[in-house]
Amino acid sequence: xxxxxxxxxxxxxxxxxxxxxxxxxxxxxxxxxxxxxxxxxxxxxxxxxxxxxxxxxxxxxxxxxxxxxxxxxxxxxxxxxxxxxxxxxxxxxxxxxxxxxxxxxxxxxxxxxxxxxxxxxxxxxxxxxxxxxxxxxxxxxxxxxxxxxxxxxxxxxxxxx
Numbered sequence: 832x833x834x835x836x837x838x839x840x841x842x843x844x845x846x847x848x849x850x851x852x853x854x855x856x857x858x859x860x861x862x863x864x865x866x867x868x869x870x871x872x873x874x875x876x877x878x879x880x881x882x883x884x885x886x887x888x889x890x891x892x893x894x895x896x897x898x899x900x901x902x903x904x905x906x907x908x909x910x911x912x913x914x915x916x917x918x919x920x921x922x923x924x925x926x927x928x929x930x931x932x933x934x935x936x937x938x939x940x941x942x943x944x945x946x947x948x949x950x951x952x953x954x955x956x957x958x959x960x961x962x963x964x965x966x967x968x969x970x971x972x973x974x975x976x977x978x979x980x981x982x983x984x985x986x987x988x989x990x991x992x
Contacts, residue, residue, distance in 0.1 A: 838872040840923035842880045844916070846890060846899055847907045854896035857941075857949040858956070865957065867916050874946045885939040887932060892939050906930065 845863035849855035855863075864871045872880065881897070884890040889903035899907065906926050910919060 835924050835927040836876070836880065837920060837924070838876045838880045839884060839927055840920045841867065841869055841872065842877070842884060843889065843899075843903070843907060843923050843927070844919055846897060846903075847910070850896075850898050854893040854898040856896050857946065858952050860897055861949055861953045862956070865953075869916060871950060871953075874943055874950070877946055878941050878943065881941060882938045886936055887930065888936040889930070890939065891936075897939070900936075902930075 841864065842860075844867055845860050846855070848863040848866055849859040861871055871877070881890060884903075885892070888900055889906065891898055891900045907923075909926065911922060914922075
């Protein structure tokens with residue numbers, strides 16, 4: 832598949848996270864970009880990536896949602912378990928560039944309004960209280976002093992021999 836873009840690799844990673852057990856709605860795929868800690872590509876790039884990946888048989892539309900096809904699952908099965916997002920994007924881009932470019936599959940066509948609505952719905956859901964799993968944990972008050980563990984006699988004292 833030539834040319835490959837970072838948006839294609841990020842979309843494959845997000846689709847892999849979102850479609851573990853069932854086809855994912857577009858909002859769930861966009862929410863997976865937050866888990867990757869990457870910004871959502873622009874609407875035009877996202878639509879182009881979905882069309883490109885579906886035309887090459889890596890993404891398919893099932894019951895109104897997106898899912899990885901059998902070829903896409905095989906491609907993503909070799910993904911290393913460890914590594915940061917940049918390493919994974921590089922690995923997926925290599926796999927996509929080595930993928931044979933057959934445009935025999937039907938392309939998924941999305942309109943701009945549907946993608947924009949999904950992005951706005953995801954942003955609203957991320958701001959809703961109790962729903963955001965990426966919310967930072969509250970810090971402990973600095974006024975409250977912590978006591979040393981009972982097996983440490985004095986915090987600054989060292990053992991003498």
